[in-house]
Structure formats: structure tokens, C-alpha cells
Amino acid sequence: xxxxxxxxxxxxxxxxxxxxxxxxxxxxxxxxxxxxxxxxxxxxxxxxxxxxxxxxxxxxxxxxxxxxxxxxxxxxxxxxxxxxxxxxxxxxxxxxxxxxxxxxxxxxxxxxxxxxxxxxxxxxxxxxxxxxxxxxxxxxxxxxxxxxxxxxxxxxxxxxxxxxxxxxxxxxxxxxxxxxxxxxxxxxxxxxxxxxxxxxxxxxxxxxxxxxxxxxxxxxxxxxxxxxxxxxxxxxxxxxxxxxxxxxxxxxxxxxxxxxxxxxxxxxxxxxxxxxxxxxxxxxxxxxxxxxxxxxxxxxxxxxxxxxxxxxxxxxxxxxxxxxxxxxxxxxxxxxxxxxxxxxxxxxxxxxxxxxxxxxxxxxxxxxxxxxxxxxxxxxxxxxxxxxxxxxxxxxxxxxxxxxxxxxxxxxxxxxxxxxxxxxxxxxxxxxxxxxxxxxxxxxxxxxxxxxxxxxxxxxxxxxxxxxxxxxxxxxxxxxxxxxxxxxxxxxxxxxxxxxxxxxxxxxxxxxxxxxxxxxxxxxxxxxxxxxxxxxxxxxxxxxxxxxxxxxxxxxxxxxxxxxxxxxxxxxxxxxxxxxxx
Numbered sequence: 001x002x003x004x005x006x007x008x009x010x011x012x013x014x015x016x017x018x019x020x021x022x023x024x025x026x027x028x029x030x031x032x033x034x035x036x037x038x039x040x041x042x043x044x045x046x047x048x049x050x051x052x053x054x055x056x057x058x059x060x061x062x063x064x065x066x067x068x069x070x071x072x073x074x075x076x077x078x079x080x081x082x083x084x085x086x087x088x089x090x091x092x093x094x095x096x097x098x099x100x101x102x103x104x105x106x107x108x109x110x111x112x113x114x115x116x117x118x119x120x121x122x123x124x125x126x127x128x129x130x131x132x133x134x135x136x137x138x139x140x141x142x143x144x145x146x147x148x149x150x151x152x153x154x155x156x157x158x159x160x161x162x163x164x165x166x167x168x169x170x171x172x173x174x175x176x177x178x179x180x181x182x183x184x185x186x187x188x189x190x191x192x193x194x195x196x197x198x199x200x201x202x203x204x205x206x207x208x209x210x211x212x213x214x215x216x217x218x219x220x221x222x223x224x225x226x227x228x229x230x231x232x233x234x235x236x237x238x239x240x241x242x243x244x245x246x247x248x249x250x251x252x253x254x255x256x257x258x259x260x261x262x263x264x265x266x267x268x269x270x271x272x273x274x275x276x277x278x279x280x281x282x283x284x285x286x287x288x289x290x291x292x293x294x295x296x297x298x299x300x301x302x303x304x305x306x307x308x309x310x311x312x313x314x315x316x317x318x319x320x321x322x323x324x325x326x327x328x329x330x331x332x333x334x335x336x337x338x339x340x341x342x343x344x345x346x347x348x349x350x351x352x353x354x355x356x357x358x359x360x361x362x363x364x365x366x367x368x369x370x371x372x373x374x375x376x377x378x379x380x381x382x383x384x385x386x387x388x389x390x391x392x393x394x395x396x397x398x399x400x401x402x403x404x405x406x407x408x409x410x411x412x413x414x415x416x417x418x419x420x421x422x423x424x425x426x427x428x429x430x431x432x433x434x435x436x437x438x439x440x441x442x443x444x445x446x447x448x449x450x451x452x453x454x455x456x457x458x459x460x461x462x463x464x465x466x467x468x469x470x471x472x473x474x475x476x477x478x479x480x481x482x483x484x485x486x487x488x489x490x491x492x493x494x495x496x497x498x499x500x501x502x503x504x505x506x507x508x509x510x511x512x513x514x515x516x517x518x519x520x521x522x523x524x525x526x527x528x529x530x531x532x533x534x535x536x537x538x539x540x541x542x543x544x545x546x547x548x549x550x551x552x553x554x555x556x557x558x559x560x561x562x563x564x565x566x567x568x569x570x571x572x573x574x575x576x577x578x579x580x581x582x
Contacts, residue, residue, distance in 0.1 A: 003063040006381040007388070007455040009462055011059050020463035022059045023456035026052035026447060027495065031481075041487070042436045045443030052447050056454035067450060069378040073393060074449025074494075076375075078442035080395070082181060082490060084402030085174050086441075087434055089134045092344055092409045093143070094426040099416040104333045104341040106147050113275055115283040116153060117220045117232045121239050123147050124165035125216050126268035129243070130345065132169040133260030134405075140166050141532050145540060152287030153223075155540035160222050160552045163527040163536055167560070168212035168243065169264065170489050170523035171204045175257040175352075175401040178489040178519055179204060185448055185497040187389050192511045194581060195501065197256055203516035203581045205251025205259065208523060209244035210567060211560060212263070216240045218556055224286060231280045238274055243267035255356045257401055261349055344412040351404050364399035371395045380453050388453060441491070448494035461502030471507055472572045475500055475514045476521025476564045480557075483525030487532055492522040509572060513580050517568040524561045527553045 012018045026048045033044035049071060056062040056070075096102040109123050124144050131140040141162045148158035171178055176197070183197040194200075216236035220228040229236070246266035250259040333341075354360060364370060372394050380388040397403060413423040431438075451457045464471055478500065482492025496518050504514040526532055533546040542548065570576040 002065040002069070002377050002379060004379040004381065005062050005066045005454075006385065007383045007453070007458060008060050009383050009455055009458040011061070011455075011459075016459065016462050016466075019059075019459045022055050023451070023459040023463075025055055026451065026456075030447070030495075040436070042439040042443065045440050045447065049443050049447045049450065052450045052454075052456065055456065056450055060454045060456065062454045066378065066380060067454065069375060070380070070449045070453040071446040073375040073378060073391070074446035075442040076393065077181075077184065077449070078445030079438070081400045081402055082174075082177050082445070083434075083438055083441055084400060085177050085405065086402075086437070087430055088402045088405035088409060089174060090139060090434065091427050091430045092134065092348070092405060092412055093131070093139065094430055095409060095412050095416060095418050095423060096341070096344060098422055098426050099340075099418050101337065101341040101416055104337050106150065107333060108338055108341065109147070110151060112272055113279075115232070115280055116151065116286045117223050117228045118235055118271070118275070118280070119151055120148070120153075120161045120165075120219045120223050121216050121232075121235055122268060122271055123151075124161045124219060125239060125243070126264050126271065128162065128165045129169035129260050129264035129267070132166060132173040133175065133258075133264060134345075134348065140169075141536055145536055149540060154286075155542055156548060156552060157223055157286075159536035159540045159542065159549045161219050163532060163549070163553050164218055164222065164556055165215060166526055166532070167523050168208050168215050168247070169260040170483075170526050171208050171519045172201070172247070172251065172256070172259040173489065175405075176201060176259065177401075178493050178522075179256060181445070181490050182493040182497045182515055182519055184390070185452060185494055186501045186511070186515050192501070192505070194512045195515065199512055199581050200516055200519075201256030201259065202252045203512050204519050205248050205256075206579045206581070207516060207520040207564065207567060207571075209247045211520075211523070211564070212244040212247060213237075213240040214560070214563075216243075222552075224284070227284075231282055234278060235271055235274055235280075239267050239271050242270040255352065258349070258352050258356065261345075261352070265345075265349075340416055343415045344408065347411050347415070348405070348408045351408050352401075355399055355404055361399070365396070369396065369398040371397070378453075383455070383458060390449070390452060441488070444488075444491040445494050448498075451495070452498045457498045458502055460499050461506060464499070464503040465506030468507055469509070469572075471503055472509055472514065472517075473565050473569045475503075475517040476524075476561065476568050479518035479520070479522030480525040480561050482518070483522035484529050487526070487529035489519055489522045489526070492525070493519055510580055513568065513571055517564075520568070521561060521564050524557050524564060528557050 010016055010019050011022070029051050030044055030048040033039040033047060034041060053067050053071065056067045057064050096105070109119065109127065112122060113119060128140040128144045131143055144165070145158050145162045148161060149155070153161070179201045180197060183195065183200050186195045216239040217229055217233065220232050220236050243263045243266070247259055247263040250262040254262060355364065372392055374391050375393050378391045380391060382388055409423070413420070467474065478496050479492050482496050483489050497515055500514040500518045501511040504511040528550060533549055536549055537546045567576070571579050
């Protein structure tokens with residue numbers, strides 16, 4: 001029988017500041033190793049985990065067995081359901097590449113409008129949001145950069161547009177994996193009953209839609225400055241507003257995991273319909289020269305969460321001087337091919353819609369489809385002496401988003417005509433490509449569980465509570481820092497979710513609001529994270545010149561972050577407190 005452990009908030013009695021120094025060592029190490037030393041993410045995660053374990057055992061007197069069990073539970077949660085979603089979602093994408101239907105999809109986007117500014121909205125914002133919804137973890141940047149380069153975007157514009165677009169949908173990425181993680185790590189950190197997946201998703205759905213309204217306008221400004229905004233604002237505003245409304249409605253009234261899928265498709269459909277009755281007054285040729293683009297092909301090769309390559313290769317269109325001529329010169333795909341290219345996404349939406357029907361969802365939440373159990377051997381009490389709720393592990397093996405993605409992948413292979421052998425090879429390749437991402441995510445989640453169950457997060461919460469009401473402004477910045485360093489909103493929520501809740505409770509603030517602010521503020525750190533910058537730079541042939549892309553996007557990141565800080569602060573006051581989930 002392993003020794004029971006009761007969480008300690010202040011191991012150095014009477015000195016919260018000193019305790020906070022030790023509690024923050026593993027996080028500081030993670031930031032330095034990733035941001036300064038630029039160590040590979042999986043290795044930095046393992047080293048930081050080791051530091052957290054040492055602090056838990058030596059400073060917090062947590063029994064070694066309990067510390068290791070906490071880490072093992074966190075690592076298991078990192079794999080299921082988080083990585084289980086990512087792996088199988090990327091497999092579905094790889095099936096479209098294997099069958100050749102990804103190129104069909106790209107060409108269909110190209111034919112909607114020859115205007116590069118409109119294509120930036122459709123591909124980077126709308127389609128990128130769909131990719132974020134299905135896979136996340138760097139995949140949208142890796143794929144959309146390829147498509148933008150193939151259409152003739154200048155390298156720095158392609159990289160900047162893909163990075164900036166990958167903001168508003170991030171909180172609901174990978175079928176809401178960040179919010180699933182947030183709900184898990186905050187459960188038990190406070191007695192507040194609202195810290196559930198649905199409530200947190202709804203609250204984030206009342207923050208990030210405001211960003212969505214702005215982002216498409218920023219994209220066309222990056223591509224073509226004031227002229228681009230002046231000539232294409234109807235499409236940009238329509239894309240942002242429809243995405244925002246759909247994201248709010250889906251997050252609050254339909255399904256949190258389906259939020260970005262619904263929002264991206266509604267936004268794309270709105271823009272396509274608009275283009276049937278409206279076109280920009282002018283469509284300047286903004287394409288890069290052949291030398292600027294490369295040798296006739298563009299390859300996206302980047303890291304997912306730091307290390308894993310996600311790649312796709314596509315042929316650059318011809319070099320005719322007219323954008324319209326270039327599009328018309330391309331061979332037309334048959335209607336059947338176009339339908340099959342969109343089929344995987346229709347299959348996913350159908351499966352998740354069925355799984356989220358009231359009666360079906362209720363049935364799947366029961367045994368044998370969902371099993372709940374206390375992590376074997378783990379025995380941790382809260383500071384108040386109650387059993388730690390995070391010791392309960394939920395194995396919803398059938399209704400899990402990752403399992404539904406496997407079913408979607410099998411159906412996709414059938415629809416696209418991918419033979420079983422090729423589908424299995426694509427699946428094996430996906431695991432190999434993601435091997436470092438798997439270690440990274442499991443290490444970061446193990447770190448989060450050790451911090452939470454040893455009391456280190458409680459210590460940091462007590463320290464930050466000293467800032468009082470000012471913390472409501474800082475909460476979004478904390479999430480932004482977490483994503484900027486780790487490259488993942490999921491990881492940032494795992495690291496700081498419980499801290500936000502505990503600080504809110506101590507400072508008399510709303511835990512749901514600040515937990516959501518961690519995720520919403522975090523999305524704005526995505527565009528400047530070293531991992532995403534490396535993906536974009538490699539894709540556009542600017543490897544080693546990430547600094548140029550960073551300078552292009554950092555201003556937008558900071559401006560939008562300030563906007564989010566102000567929004568969250570106002571939501572904590574009578575001015576906008578009606579927006580907060582009750």
C-alpha cells in the first residue's frame with residue numbers, strides 16, 4: 001500500500017514567495033529550454049518533468065511513489081484522449097494526400113476566386129480553421145502554407161498569413177482538445193460547479209469570436225495593405241462575422257468539439273455565396289516571381305509541437321502573367337472527384353453530430369462504452385483533506401473523438417478508394433511522423449499533473465492571488481506566454497489552467513472566466529511560438545530566417561493580446577459581466 005499524500009500549499013511556512021520560487025522552477029526551465037536554448041520540445045518536456053518530480057519529492061515531501069503515479073496518470077491523459085485525437089485526425093488528412101484528393105480540394109479553392117486576397121481568407125482562415133478543428137498542433141500552418149505558396153504568394157506573405165489566421169480557431173482545435181484538457185486539470189482545483197467542458201467551451205465561445213471578426217481584415221492587410229482592406233472588406237467582414245456567430249452558437253448550443261468545424265464551413269460557404277454576386281473592384285497581380293517561389297514546387301515540412309514533421313508536396317501552377325488565365329489553364333476536376341475531396345469532412349461532421357445527439361450521447365457515456373476508475377495506487381488528498389478529483393480517469397473509448405476519427409478514416413478510405421494496405425501504411429507513417437510529438441505532449445501533461453497534485457500549482461496560485469483584481473488583466477497574458485513557449489494551447493491549459501482557477505478563487509474572481517481567458521489569450525501566442533515559426537519558415541524556404549517572419553507577426557500578436565486582456569477585464573465588471581457563463 002503506497003503512502004497517502006495531502007497537498008501542501010506552502011512548504012516554507014510563512015514564505016509564499018520562497019515556496020513559489022521552487023514551485024516555478026520546472027516552468028522556468030521549460031521556458032528557457034524552449035525559448036532560449038531552443039532545445040527540442042520533447043527533451044525539454046522530459047527535463048522539466050524531472051525537475052518537477054524532484055521539487056515534489058524534496059521540497060513538498062510528496063512520496064516518490066505518489067509523484068511517479070501522478071506523472072503516469074498525466075502521461076496517460078496526454079495520450080488518451082489528446083494524442084488519440086491528433087494521431088487519427090492527421091491520418092484522415094494523410095488519406096486525402098495518398099488518394100490525390102487533397103490536390104483536388106486545393107484546386108477547388110483556387111477556382112472560387114483568382115484574387116490572392118480572397119484566397120488568403122478562404123484557405124488560411126476558413127480551411128485553416130477546419131484543419132485546426134480536426135488536427136491542430138501545427139497542422140493548419142504546415143498545410144495552408146503549401147497551398148498559399150502553390151497559388152503564388154510571396155514567401156513571407158504566405159508564412160505570415162498562415163500564422164495570423166491560426167488564432168481564432170485554436171482554442172477549439174483538435175476537436176476541442178485544449179478545452180477538454182482545461183476542464184480536466186481545473187476540475188477539483190476549485191469547488192466552483194461551472195468548471196465543465198460545456199461551460200468552459202461556452203465561455204471561450206464568448207471571447208474568441210471577437211477575434212474572429214478582426215482576423216480576416218488583418219490577413220488582407222498583410223497581403224495588400226490598405227488597398228487590400230479597402231477593396232476586399234466585404235468578404236473579410238462577412239468571413240469574420242459569420243465565423244464569429246457560428247463559433248458562438250456552436251460552442252454554446254450545439255457541441256464544443258464541433259465548434260470550429262461548424263464555424264469554418266459556415267464562414268467558407270458565406271464567402272463563396274458572396275463571390276457569386278460580388279467581386280473586388282480590382283484584382284491586382286500579387287503573385288511572387290518564379291524565383292521567389294522556388295523551383296516549381298513547394299513543400300511544407302514542419303514540426304508538430306516542436307519536432308514532428310508533417311509534410312505535403314504540391315506542384316506550383318504555371319507562370320502565366322494573368323492570375324485568371326492561370327486558373328483557367330488548369331484541368332477541371334470532375335464533379336465526382338470534387339465530391340469525394342469534400343467527403344471526409346462531411347463524414348466527420350455526420351459522425352460527430354450523431355455521437356452528440358442527446359440519447360446517443362447519454363448512452364455512450366455509460367458502461368461499457370465509458371469506464372471511470374481511480375488511477376491505481378494514487379492516493380492524494382486536497383489541502384482541505386478531500387480526495388483529489390483528478391485521480392479519476394475517464395476511459396470513454398468508444399465516444400472519444402479519436403475513436404470517431406478512426407471510424408471516419410475507415411469510411412474515408414472506402415469513399416476515396418484507398419486500398420487497405422495503403423491506408424495501413426499511411427496510419428503507420430502518421431505514428432512515425434508524430435513520435436516526438438507523442439513524447440512531448442505526454443511529458444507536458446505529466447508535468448502538469450505533478451504540479452497540480454503535489455501542490456506546486458496551489459503555491460503559484462496563492463502567490464499570484466496577491467495581485468488581487470489586477471490578475472484578471474494578466475490572466476490572458478499568462479496563457480499567451482504558455483502557448484508562445486510550448487506552441488500548444490492544450491499544453492498551456494495543462495500548465496496554467498489549475499493555476500488560473502486557484503488564483504481566481506483566492507482573489508475573489510470568477511474561475512470560469514479566468515480559466516477561459518487562459519485558453520483565449522493563449523491562441524494569440526500561437527503565431528509567435530518557435531514551433532509554428534519553424535513550420536512556416538521551412539515551408540516557404542526561409543529556414544533559419546524565422547526572425548523575419550517573427551517581426552512580421554509579433555505586432556499583430558501583441559495588439560490582439562491587448563484587445564483580449566481588455567475584453568476579459570471588462571467581462572469581470574458590470575459592463576460586460578452579462579457575457580460570462582453563469
